[in-house]
Amino acid sequence: MQLTDYLILLFIVLILLYAIYDELIMPRLNGPTQLKILLQRRTKLDSVIFIGLLAILLYQNLRVQGPQLTTLLLMALGAMAIWLFWVRAPKLLLKEHGFFFANVFITWDRISAINLSEDGVLVITLENRRLLIYVRKLDDLETIYKFMLESR
Template sequence: MSLTDALIALLIAGFALYAIYDEAILPRRNGPTKLRVALRRRHKIDSAIFIVLLLILLWNNIDNHGTQLTTNLLMVLCFMSVWLFWIRSPKLLMKESGLFYGVVWIDYRRIQSMNLSEDGILVMQLEQRRLLIAVKQLDDLERIYTTLVEAR
């Protein structure tokens, strides 16, 4: 196994660990999930560029008669990238005492103010940072508000 194959395998393992954590472990952390809200995808162009670059690497490996292991690893990495960036939907998990935005835990006590922008993005102001929560369906904003009011 070459260094390239080892790095690709390491990247695949990292993607797999993130997927397992996001889908299986995160919903069970910090108590039961009260509300699960689908979010809009961001960075579509970046992920598309990454997938296209992987496909170029795959094509180059096949064209130059590279090893079968490298070809298989690149195909698995392409599949996982498509699944993580395009098929899987990002989500907001609201718990009893806080929420998971991405994979970051945010306690409700850290939220100092909330505003709603004109294009339907919920802006939560924390101590030193703003969260921009773009939901897929505008009805979810009311459900988020109701859950936050019940928690306080």
């Protein structure tokens, strides 16, 4: 195996570890999930660029008749990238003592303000930063707001 194959394999393993954390571990951390809200995807252009670059690498490897292992690893990485960017949905997991947003747990006591913008974005102000939560369905905003007020 070449260094390129090792690097591609490393990225595949990292994506697999992230998938396990995102789908299996995170819902069980910090207590049971009481409310799960699906969020909008935000990085469609980045994902198209990444998958396009992978397609170019795959085409180049096939054109020069490169190692078959590299071809298989590139195809596996492409399939995992499609899962990561297009199949998997970002989510907001609300728990008893806080919530998971962008794979980070935030406790209720860190919230200093909760606002709703005119275009339907929930803005949560923390000590040092603001979180912008874009939900798929506008009805979920009211559900989130009520849950947060009851939990605090």
